[in-house]
Each structure stands twice: as structure tokens, then as C-alpha cells.
Amino acid sequence: MGGAIAKALREKVCVKQECLFACDKDSETLNAASQAGLIGKRFDADNAGEMLTLCDIVFLCLNPSSILRFLEKWKDSFKSGCLITDIAGTKESIASAAEKICEYRKKDNIDFIPGHPMAGAEKSGFNNSSLCNFNLKNYILTPIAHNKKENLDFLQELIYKMGFSRITEVTPKEHDRKIAFTSQLCHVIAAALIDCESDTEITRFGGGSFEDLTRIAMLNAPMWTELFLENSGALLNRIDQFEKSLDDLKALIKSDKAQELEKRLTLVRERRIAMSDGGGKL
Amino acid sequence: MGGAIAKALREKVCVKQECLFACDKDSETLNAASQAGLIGKRFDADNAGEMLTLCDIVFLCLNPSSILRFLEKWKDSFKSGCLITDIAGTKESIASAAEKICEYRKKDNIDFIPGHPMAGAEKSGFNNSSLCNFNLKNYILTPIAHNKKENLDFLQELIYKMGFSRITEVTPKEHDRKIAFTSQLCHVIAAALIDCESDTEITRFGGGSFEDLTRIAMLNAPMWTELFLENSGALLNRIDQFEKSLDDLKALIKSDKAQELEKRLTLVRERRIAMSDGGGKL
Numbered sequence: 001m002g003g004a005i006a007k008a009l010r011e012k013v014c015v016k017q018e019c020l021f022a023c024d025k026d027s028e029t030l031n032a033a034s035q036a037g038l039i040g041k042r043f044d045a046d047n048a049g050e051m052l053t054l055c056d057i058v059f060l061c062l063n064p065s066s067i068l069r070f071l072e073k074w075k076d077s078f079k080s081g082c083l084i085t086d087i088a089g090t091k092e093s094i095a096s097a098a099e100k101i102c103e104y105r106k107k108d109n110i111d112f113i114p115g116h117p118m119a120g121a122e123k124s125g126f127n128n129s130s131l132c133n134f135n136l137k138n139y140i141l142t143p144i145a146h147n148k149k150e151n152l153d154f155l156q157e158l159i160y161k162m163g164f165s166r167i168t169e170v171t172p173k174e175h176d177r178k179i180a181f182t183s184q185l186c187h188v189i190a191a192a193l194i195d196c197e198s199d200t201e202i203t204r205f206g207g208g209s210f211e212d213l214t215r216i217a218m219l220n221a222p223m224w225t226e227l228f229l230e231n232s233g234a235l236l237n238r239i240d241q242f243e244k245s246l247d248d249l250k251a252l253i254k255s256d257k258a259q260e261l262e263k264r265l266t267l268v269r270e271r272r273i274a275m276s277d278g279g280g281k282l
Numbered sequence: 283m284g285g286a287i288a289k290a291l292r293e294k295v296c297v298k299q300e301c302l303f304a305c306d307k308d309s310e311t312l313n314a315a316s317q318a319g320l321i322g323k324r325f326d327a328d329n330a331g332e333m334l335t336l337c338d339i340v341f342l343c344l345n346p347s348s349i350l351r352f353l354e355k356w357k358d359s360f361k362s363g364c365l366i367t368d369i370a371g372t373k374e375s376i377a378s379a380a381e382k383i384c385e386y387r388k389k390d391n392i393d394f395i396p397g398h399p400m401a402g403a404e405k406s407g408f409n410n411s412s413l414c415n416f417n418l419k420n421y422i423l424t425p426i427a428h429n430k431k432e433n434l435d436f437l438q439e440l441i442y443k444m445g446f447s448r449i450t451e452v453t454p455k456e457h458d459r460k461i462a463f464t465s466q467l468c469h470v471i472a473a474a475l476i477d478c479e480s481d482t483e484i485t486r487f488g489g490g491s492f493e494d495l496t497r498i499a500m501l502n503a504p505m506w507t508e509l510f511l512e513n514s515g516a517l518l519n520r521i522d523q524f525e526k527s528l529d530d531l532k533a534l535i536k537s538d539k540a541q542e543l544e545k546r547l548t549l550v551r552e553r554r555i556a557m558s559d560g561g562g563k564l
Binding site for chain 1: 399400401402419420422448450457460461463464465467468469470471472473474475476477478479480482484485486487488489490491492494495496497498499500501503504506507508510511514517518520521523524525526527528530531532535536538540543544546547548549550551553554555556557558
């Protein structure tokens with residue numbers, strides 16, 4: 001995602017190469033970003049502080065727990081007046097860390113607006129960063145009390161310029177509750193589908209549905225383990241709700257209730273179409 | 283699907299317009315197919331028999347129960363030497379009906395090879411038939427004892443010419459067991475996902491996973507009701523297996539077992555990749 005954002009900043013926002021710096025623990029990622037002509041300066045993870053003293057805007061493209069560790073380690077290195085944002089898939093812990101650093105560096109006018117670009121790809125790493133297409137994608141912001149209006153306006157404009165088509169502002173709690181459904185539950189379901197079938201030749205019987213439902217099972221296991229556990233309360237609620245609906249459908253199938261089943265599926269169809277039409281782009 | 287097959291026969295197999303006939307209960311579908319220059323003759327549902335006396339090959343593009351009714355009604359109308367096939371999503375009942383008509387019209391050399399093109403679209407109707415792209419798609423055949431080798435060879439050649447890339451031959455029972463997983467279970471899951479969330483604005487929080495998992499929830503309710511109930515034994519087994527895996531993952535999340543959860547997700551990732559690589563195209 002870091003690579004995809006760098007590309008969008010260069011190609012869509014026309015940020016000059018010499019103004020874009022990157023820091024990564026993986027030197028091959030930095031090599032690739034340099035060779036692609038994306039970045040002006042590169043920094044090892046140990047030298048993140050050196051980079052931070054130079055940056056007016058910082059995108060933290062890390063897992064939630066790594067963001068918390070990063071902020072703790074480098075909290076004194078951020079440049080005065082710096083605007084920080086992040087891309088983590090859960091927001092409650094990030095929002096409280098954002099409050100903390102804004103308070104700690106208050107006199108330096110540091111601001112941190114937590115965010116979540118809804119444009120991940122199932123394959124991670126810089127070489128797959130072109131798979132992250134931002135066009136027509138959603139971006140969620142979970143502003144905190146400290147955030148300055150001019151920073152929020154600036155970040156929103158930047159996000160639209162990067163290609164995203166819709167920004168939604170919600171509380172961190174609401175974000176985590178919604179994302180537990182649209183993202184984490186979907187990944188748990190995809191994983192369970194693959195978990196219960198060992199035949200790797202099963203794809204001979206695939207017609208699109210199975211492929212669509214399980215593509216995200218090619219997940220980054222450490223990252224998703226963290227996201228599931230970080231947001232386990234909301235996620236477990238969503239799994240329970242889903243299991244309840246699944247059990248209802250199973251009962252209708254088991255008892256051969258054609259009329260009721262068709263009625264329920266018709267409502268599902270109508271609701272899904274309303275989600276496409278009313279809820280906006282899908 | 284009938285429209286998509288007609289298009290493939292015209293465009294890929296280069297069947298002449300005057301050699302392609304269509305029968306449908308919906309006159310607008312027939313109008314559209316005529317206007318598209320696809321068909322040479324058109325027949326109302328009541329005149330199916332008149333069409334059948336002219337056809338060397340018949341594709342029955344109907345729900346399973348409608349196929350059984352159609353065969354019963356028109357069993358005497360099929361032309362001598364005719365090759366029949368179908369596209370229904372469950373195959374046990376169709377295969378036994380195929381045996382029956384082959385036996386009944388044995389002296390006339392009628393042959394019926396049950397089939398299932400794995401290339402449906404979530405939207406049905408002639409106007410959406412271009413959504414059915416056959417390239418790189420699977421086709422399942424469930425031949426019966428009666429089928430003649432030359433007819434099977436001919437049908438396979440025709441299927442490849444229409445654009446399908448892989449044909450798998452299995453017993454009707456095996457077809458129904460596999461399809462209960464790759465197709466019906468996936469549709470039940472998509473329906474349950476939509477069933478448990480009433481907020482049509484939820485798509486503001488979508489990043490691709492939710493959209494991919496629920497696109498098929500825009501299902502043809504009467505058709506899928508029939509498919510679910512027709513294959514309920516195999517489908518209920520598959521739902522149980524899926525629920526078992528889902529419960530395992532839920533337990534790992536609930537008990538905060540990061541290491542075990544990550545290990546299980548890693549196995550899922552590897553298996554899904556093996557399904558793409560070893561199992562063939564996805």
C-alpha cells in the first residue's frame with residue numbers, strides 16, 4: 001500500500017520525485033521504489049527519525065501494532081507542523097495513539113488524522129502495488145478532536161486527487177464495527193471456505209462464485225491475524241449475526257420450504273441491488 | 283444462458299443464422315434474439331415440438347424441473363438421431379431423465395449428454411447474455427451409459443469451439459457433490475451475508491471483499507431456490523462442513539490464540555494458491 005500511495009502521489013498528484021521520501025525495513029522494496037523513479041531519498045528503518053525531521057506529511061503504512069511501536073519510538077522526530085496519517089485496517093487503538101502524540105507534541109503543532117484507504121489487494125509487497133487501483137474506491141477518515149480543519153480539508157483534497165471517489169468520516173468505533181463486516185468477516189468466511197475443502201482440483205468445478213468468494217483467502221496471514229484479534233469484539237458479533245442468517249437459510253432448505261426460501265432470497269436480491277444503487281458505487 | 287450459447291455458436295463456431303432456432307415462453311427474448319441477427323426461426327413455447335422435429339442438436343436451457351417437464355411433454359417430437367444436452371446446475375435428476383428418454387427413443391438413436399457450463403452471470407435474461415463470457419471457463423459433462431462416443435467427441439469439440447477451456451467428465455453424483463460446494467454453498471453464504479446487514483449505505487465501507495463476496499446475492503431467487511432444494515442433501519453437508527471451519531476460526535479469535543490462528547490462515551493461503559496453480563486457471 002505504501003508503494004501504491006507513492007505511485008498515486010507521483011502520477012496523480014504530480015508530487016516531484018525529490019519531494020517523496022520512503023522508509024522501509026526491506027531494502028529490496030526501497031531498491032524497487034528507487035528504480036521505479038518514485039522516491040528522492042530512501043531511509044532504513046533504523047534511520048526513520050532522520051527522514052521524519054524532513055517531512056511535512058507522513059503516511060504510516062504499517063499494521064496497527066507496528067504503528068503504535070513506531071509512534072512510541074519516533075515521537076520526538078516528527079517535524080514541527082507535520083501532518084501524519086495512516087492506513088491501518090482498525091482504528092480505535094490508532095485514534096487513541098493519535099490523540100496521545102498530538103497532545104505530546106502540541107506546542108509543535110503536530111496533527112494526526114487516522115485514515116483507512118479501502119483499496120488493498122490480496123497480494124502484498126511493492127511489486128504488487130500496481131494492483132491497488134484507487135479509482136472509484138472508498139476512503140474512511142476517523143478524525144479526532146485535536147485535528148485542525150485546514151489539515152482535514154488538505155488531506156481530503158489529497159485523497160480525491162490520488163483517485164479515490166468517496167470519503168466517509170466516522171468515529172473510530174463506528175469504523176471498526178462496519179469494517180468488521182465488510183472486510184474482516186469476509187476474510188474469515190473466505191478462509192473458512194478454503195479450510196473445509198482439501199481438493200486443490202476443486203477449481204475444475206468453479207464457475208466464478210467460488211473464485212470470487214475465496215480470492216481474498218490468499219491473505220497475508222500475520223497481518224490478518226492481527227486485524228482479527230485487534231477488532232475481535234466487533235468481529236465476533238458479526239460472525240454470530242452471519243451464522244444466525246446462515247442457520248435460518250439452512251433450516252428453510254432442510255425443511256424444504258420453497259416458498260419461504262424464495263421469499264427470503266428475493267429480499268436478499270432486492271437489498272443487494274439497493275446496496276449497489278442507493279449506497280453508491282460497488 | 284440460452285442467449286449466450288446462441289451467440290457463441292454464431293460468433294465462435296460460425297453456425298449460420300438460418301441453422302439456429304430458438305424457443306422461449308417470453309416473446310421479448312425471441313424478439314431480441316431475432317433483432318440481434320442470431321436466429322433463423324423462432325418458436326413459442328407451445329410450438330416447441332414443431333422446432334424439435336427440425337433440430338439435430340438441442341440445448342435445453344431451463345431449470346432442472348422445467349427440463350423434466352419439457353422432456354415429458356415433447357419426448358415424441360425430437361428428431362431421429364438428435365443429440366440433446368442441457369445446462370442445468372444439478373445433474374442427478376437430469377441424468378436419470380436422460381437415461382429414460384434415450385431408452386424410450388432407442389430405435390430413433392436419440393442421445394442425451396447432460397452438461398453444465400460453469401459460466402453463469404448473476405443477471406439473467408437475454409439482454410444480459412453478453413455477460414456470460416465462456417473464455418477460460420469450465421464445462422462439466424456427466425455422461426450416461428447410453429451416450430455414444432462419437433456424440434461425446436462431437437459435443438466436446440463444440441464446447442471448446444464455443445470458448446470454454448476445460449471440460450471435466452464426472453458422474454452426476456460427483457458433480458452434485460462438488461457443485462454443492464463451489465456454487466450452491468457460495469450462493470447461500472452470499473445470501474446470508476446480505477441477510478444479516480440491513481444498512482444499504484454499508485458499501486461506503488466496502489473495499490472489494492464485500493463486493494466480491496456478495497455480487498452473486500443478486501441471484502435469480504426462483505432458480506436458486508430450486509437448485510438449493512434439488513441438491514439439498516449435498517448442500518446441507520457442505521453448509522455443515524463450512525460451519526465447522528467457521529466455528530474453529532471463531533474459537534481461535536475468541537481465545538486470542540494468535541499463533542494458532544496465523545498458522546491456520548497460512549495453511550489456508552497456501553491451499554488457495556495451490557488451487558490457483560495446481561488446480562488450473564481460476
